[in-house]
Amino acid sequence: MASNNSLASLLDEGRRKIQVTAEELDEARRRRRLLAASVRRAFPGSTTYFNGSVAHGDANTPLTDVDLGVVLSKTDAKPYGPGKKSAMSLMEKVRDVVHEDLDDEFPKLTIEVAGRRRAVLVRFGDPVTYGQPDFTADIMTAIPHPSGCGLYIPNTKIADQWDRADPVTHTRMVLEAIADTKVAFARTVRLLKHWNAKHSKPMCSWNIKALALGCLDQPMPLIDALQMFFIYAADELDKGPTPDPAGVAGDIPLNMPRREVHKRLCTARDYIDLAIEHEMDGRPLSAQHALHQVLPDLIPDADPTEEEAARLPMAVGAGGTAASGLGLAVGRVTPTRAWGI
Known part of the structure; x- marks a missing residue:
């Protein structure tokens, strides 16, 4: 059975399935603006910044959270930092002012401070995406770093109570990459976040x-961007942890041992390579089946039996095997995945 679905069209259709809707974004941004106004009122002279998937332009549906931060003025920040006061009183002030400003509109609003490592957690009690249990926001209370490079952000789990980070630069770098690639960066990241979620979440979104x-810096088809990412990411993780692109914070932690993450990246890389090879050789169903292994739910599976049966005599006649590496043999053979069942 022939297929008219190219890898390009399959990926374009797939990324549209998970792309956040305009309605979700509008409401999330409205709530983010309300929170930003509250924290600026709490800390006169402060500035706010936005980060996370909504700010980075790579949010998927369902949309469940938003991230923002407030940076105190240098004067207000003087009592805080390593060896000084923790951020707890700042976080409590955020809690109080947000309750004052938003309780009327969101009667189910709850705010968590105790036990939070980095940010105040706001639970609206009212989802942005229909059918979801809730919508939340993380509000970071930050202070300028004395060097002028980056910020100190709370970390209640360490003795110093503060970590260095540069979320403002992170957002700028991501937005520049989106512009440089003519949106291919954001679309690829959406697909990669789906891959990550469907294969045991080996990495956090920021690591992706x-x-x-480090590798997507110009416009390119999505299949090429995926191939480039998995090749690059597997090579980099084989060398060591991912450093902070802003050069301020420490290495980005993984959700699994690095060896296991590397296996998953290599498996995805090999399936993408195989999908491209099948398409170039005129086997669209085999190509689709291989791509489905990487992006299940987004890419419908396909039965490559007839294509592989036709290929078998040629492969044997050429002295090769019926399948090599992750290739498919006669019948529907699903290779073993490094990420498990």
Whole structure:
């Protein structure tokens, strides 16, 4: 059975399935603006910044959260920092002012401070995406770093109570990459976040984006961007942890041992290579089947039996095997995945 679905069209259709809707974004941004106004009222002279998937332009649906931060003025920040006061009183002030400003509109609003490592957690009790249980926001209370490079952000789990980071530069770098690639960066990251979620979440979203910043810097088809990412990411993770692209914070932690993450990246890389090879050789169903292994739910599976049966005599006649590496043999053979069942 022939297929008219190219890898390009399959990926374009797939990324549209998970792309956040305009309605979700509008409401999330409205709530983010309300929170930003509250924290600026709490800390006169402060500035706010936005980060996370909504700010980075790579949010998927369902949309469940938003991220923002407030940076105190240098004068207000003086009592805080390593060896000084923790951010707890700042976080409590955020809690109080947000309750004052938003309780009337969101009667189910709850705010968590105790036990939070980095940010105040706001639970609206009212989802942005229909059918979701809730919508939340993380509000970071930050202070300028004395060097003028980056910020100190809370970390209640360490003795110093503060970490260095540069979320403002992170957002700028991501937005520049989106512009440089004519949106291919954001679309690829959406697909990669789906891959990550469907294969045991070996990496955090920021690690994916940090690695993508190292290899996606110009417009390209999505299949080429995926291939480039998995090749680059597997090579980089084989060398060691991913460093902070802004050069301020420490290495980005993984959700699994680095060896296991590397296996998953290599498996995805090999399936993408195989999909491209099948398409170039005129086997669209085999190509689709291989791509489905990487992006299940987004890419419908296809039965490559007839294509592989036709290929078998040629492969044997050429002295090769019926399938090599992750290739498919006669019948529907699904290769073993490094990420498990």
